[in-house]
Each structure stands twice: as structure tokens, then as C-alpha cells.
Amino acid sequence: METQTPNEPNQSPVTEPSANPTPTPLYPETMPEDSTVEPPTKQAFPSTAKKISKKFIIILTTVVIIILAVGGYFAYGYFYPATETNEAVETADQTSAQTNDVPSDTLDINAATSTLTSAADSESTIINTDDSSVAADASATAGNVGDSVDENNF
Amino acid sequence: MKTISSKSKVALLTAFTVVFATVPVSQSGAVQGESGNNNSTTCNRMSALSTTGRATVAAHAATMQSDFATRLLTMTSNKAAIDQKVLDARTAANIKFEEKIAELKSRDGLTQEQVTAINTYQVNMQTAEATRTEAVDIARTAYRTALSANVRIQQETLTAAVATYQTAVNAAFATATEDCTNGSANATLRATVKTARETLATVRQSTGTGDSIRELIIIRNEAVRAANEAFAASAETYTATLIAALNV
Numbered sequence: 001m002e003t004q005t006p007n008e009p010n011q012s013p014v015t016e017p018s019a020n021p022t023p024t025p026l027y028p029e030t031m032p033e034d035s036t037v038e039p040p041t042k043q044a045f046p047s048t049a050k051k052i053s054k055k056f057i058i059i060l061t062t063v064v065i066i067i068l069a070v071g072g073y074f075a076y077g078y079f080y081p082a083t084e085t086n087e088a089v090e091t092a093d094q095t096s097a098q099t100n101d102v103p104s105d106t107l108d109i110n111a112a113t114s115t116l117t118s119a120a121d122s123e124s125t126i127i128n129t130d131d132s133s134v135a136a137d138a139s140a141t142a143g144n145v146g147d148s149v150d151e152n153n154f
Numbered sequence: 155m156k157t158i159s160s161k162s163k164v165a166l167l168t169a170f171t172v173v174f175a176t177v178p179v180s181q182s183g184a185v186q187g188e189s190g191n192n193n194s195t196t197c198n199r200m201s202a203l204s205t206t207g208r209a210t211v212a213a214h215a216a217t218m219q220s221d222f223a224t225r226l227l228t229m230t231s232n233k234a235a236i237d238q239k240v241l242d243a244r245t246a247a248n249i250k251f252e253e254k255i256a257e258l259k260s261r262d263g264l265t266q267e268q269v270t271a272i273n274t275y276q277v278n279m280q281t282a283e284a285t286r287t288e289a290v291d292i293a294r295t296a297y298r299t300a301l302s303a304n305v306r307i308q309q310e311t312l313t314a315a316v317a318t319y320q321t322a323v324n325a326a327f328a329t330a331t332e333d334c335t336n337g338s339a340n341a342t343l344r345a346t347v348k349t350a351r352e353t354l355a356t357v358r359q360s361t362g363t364g365d366s367i368r369e370l371i372i373i374r375n376e377a378v379r380a381a382n383e384a385f386a387a388s389a390e391t392y393t394a395t396l397i398a399a400l401n402v
Contacts, residue, residue: 105261105400109275112254113393116283119247120382123240127294127378130236131371138225138305139358141218142312146354148210149323151347154203154340 197334200343204327207347211320218316222309229305233298244287251279264400271399278392286385293377300370308361315357322350 255276259269326346333339 105258106397108254108258109393109396109400112251112258112275113279113389115247115250115254116279117386117389119243120283120286120385123243123290124375124378124382126236126239126243127290128375130232130294130297131367138222138308138363139312139361141214141221142316142354142358145211145214145218145316146319146351146358148214149207149347149351151344151351154344154347 193335196340197331200327200330200334200339203343204331207327208324211323215316215320219313222313225305226309229302248280248283251276268400271396275392275396279389282385282388282392286381289381289384290378293374293381296377297370297374301367304363304366304370308363311357311361315354319350319354322353323347326350 255272258272264272323346326343329346330339330343333342
């Protein structure tokens with residue numbers, strides 16, 4: 001008598017087509033129950049790709065904008081090298097023009113006023129020399145008198 | 155006779171013993187001579203000290219008076235020099251101002267109103283300048299008056315203190331010379347001279363004018379500054395008025 005282990009029928013259900021004319025399922029019986037769930041690869045790929053593509057587009061757009069901005073800046077500077085200098089010159093000219101715009105009559109009046117106001121300031125300096133420092137300490141010679149006689153020498 | 159002669163011998167022996175034990179005859183004359191010599195030396199030395207001391211004090215007192223006079227003269231000459239500088243500066247400024255006014259008036263196309271405006275500006279400026287200089291001069295005069303008073307008081311006080319010192323020292327020397335034989339004459343002279351010197355030093359310290367003069371300078375400078383600022387403010391107003399009148 002042929003000995004059969006209790007597990008034999010379960011071990012090779014596929015190898016006995018004669019016993020079961022129904023087509024053997026490709027996957028174990030438990031598989032059909034999970035057949036409604038898509039394989040993980042089929043589920044994850046589209047959402048991740050969308051996220052990556054969005055990020056990629058944002059980064060790419062940012063880089064392009066930066067490149068364009070930098071390039072534009074240098075291009076502008078290359079094609080219009082004198083523009084900034086001209087602006088500076090124009091500003092200087094405007095400042096000079098503002099000075100020159102002061103009528104000469106006004107300058108003359110200010111100069112007339114300045115002759116007296118400046119003189120007043122100079123006068124203060126002269127007056128300050130009248131400190132009479134010679135009178136600051138006239139007692140030094142009196143001290144000499146007091147030192148005329150040293151009683152310690154008696 | 156024998157009894158008397160025995161008593162006499164005893165008495166004479168006792169007397170001679172006492173006398174010879176206390177004052178040897180051979181030496182009594184020498185002590186008197188040395189004492190005289192010492193007194194003479196002390197008196198001569200005191201006399202020399204008196205002569206030298208009096209002369210030194212008198213010389214230094216004279217130097218002090220000369221210094222005082224020199225200081226007053228220097229102050230006077232400084233004042234004159236500063237006054238001249240101030241006058242020159244004011245004159246030069248006024249001449250320049252007149253020149254500027256003449257330049258303004260020489261412009262072509264001035265209307266009568268504009269010429270009048272220039273004249274008004276000129277008068278106002280000169281009036282303001284006169285007000286300024288008057289205020290400045292008042293401040294300077296006040297400073298100098300107070301300064302002269304300070305210096306005069308200081309010199310008078312020191313002169314009196316030196317005179318007191320000189321009198322005290324001369325009197326001390328005179329006393330010491332007269333009492334040169336007295337053993338305490340030297341000590342008395344020392345004490346008197348020391349007291350006189352310390353008294354003079356105390357007066358000197360109390361007559362310092364440095365702080366009071368600095369205070370006077372501050373007051374003067376503040377008055378000058380205020381006068382100049384008032385003038386500058388007025389000048390600014392007159393200048394703006396003239397600029398508007400000339401419509402420039």
C-alpha cells in the first residue's frame with residue numbers, strides 16, 4: 001500500500017487535472033479575494049509621478065526664470081553699457097544745474113551778508129585772546145618774598 | 155694762745171677745703187672768658203643773619219612790586235593790541251560790505267523799488283551790526299573792568315601781606331640781635347619768622363584769581379555769542395527779504 005502523507009493533496013493540486021476539470025486558478029484561492037485591490041505598483045506610480053512632475057515643473061520654471069533674469073541683466077548691461085554712467089552724469093548735471101540755477105544776484109546778496117556774519121565770528125576769536133593770562137597768578141612773586149628767609153638755617 | 159691757734163687752723167683748713175673743692179682758682183678766670191667769647195660769636199652771627207635776611211626780604215618785595223607793575227602794563231598793552239585788531243577787522247568787514255552793496259546796485263535793469271530794497275537791506279544790516287558791536291563792546295568792557303578790579307585787589311592784598319611779613323621779620327631780627335646774649339633768642343627768632351611766613355602763605359592762597367577770571371571769561375564769551383547769534387538771525391531775515399524783492 002502506498003503511503004501518503006497528510007499534506008500530499010495540498011501540495012500538488014495543480015498536477016491532478018483529471019480530478020478537477022475546472023481550470024485551475026493561477027493563483028491560490030485566497031488570491032481572487034484580493035483581486036479587487038490593484039497591485040501596489042499599479043497604484044503608487046501615477047500619484048508619485050504627478051507629484052514629481054509638479055515639483056520638477058516648479059523647479060524648472062524657477063531655474064528658467066532665474067536664468068532669464070540673470071541673463072537679461074547681463075545682456076542689458078552688455079548692450080547698454082553707458083546707460084548707468086549716463087544716468088550718473090545726468091544726476092550730476094542736474095545737481096550742477098541746481099547750483100547754477102541759483103541766480104547770481106542771490107549769491108551776491110549772500111556774499112554781502114557773509115562779510116559781516118563771518119567778521120563777527122572772526123571777532124570772537126580775537127576777543128578770546130583777551131584772557132589776560134598775565135593776571136592769572138600774580139602771587140608767585142609774593143611767594144618768593146615768603147621764601148626769603150628760611151628759619152631752619154638759623 | 156695755743157687754743158686759739160688750734161681753732162684757727164681747723165677753721166682755715168675747713169674753709170680752704172670747701173673753696174678748693176668747689177671752684178678751683180686756676181680755672182675760674184677761663185670759664186668767664188669762654189662765656190664772653192660765645193656770646194660774642196652768637197651776637198655776630200645773629201647780626202649777620204639779620205642783615206642778610208632783611209636785605210633778601212626787601213629785594214624780593216621790590217621784585218614783587220616790579221612784577222605787579224609789569225603785569226599791569228602788559229595787560230594794558232594787550233588790551234590796546236586786541237582793540238586795534240577788533241577795530242581793523244570791523245573796518246575791513248564794513249569796507250567789504252560796502253563793496254558788495256555797490257556791486258548789487260551796479261546791476262543793469264534794476265527798478266527803483268529794487269534799489270530801494272537794496273538800500274533798506276544795507277541800512278538794516280548796518281544797524282544790526284552796530285547793535286551787535288555795541289553788545290560785544292559792553293561785554294568786553296564789563297570783563298575788563300571786573301578783571302582790573304580782581305587784579306588790583308589781589309595786588310593790594312599781597313602787597314599788604316608782604317609788608318606785614320617784612321615788618322614781622324625785621325622786628326624779629328632786631329629783637330634777636332638785641333637779645334643775642336639770651337639763650338632763647340635764636341628759638342624766638344625761628345618761631346617768629348615761621349609764623350610770619352605761614353601767615354603770608356595763607357594770604358597768598360586766598361587771593362588766587364584764576365577761578366574768578368575764568369568765570370569772567372565765560373560770562374563775556376556768552377554775551378558775545380548771544381550778540382552774534384542775534385545778528386545772524388537778523389541778517390538772515392534781511393537777506394531773504396532782499397532776495398524776494400529782487401525777485402531772483
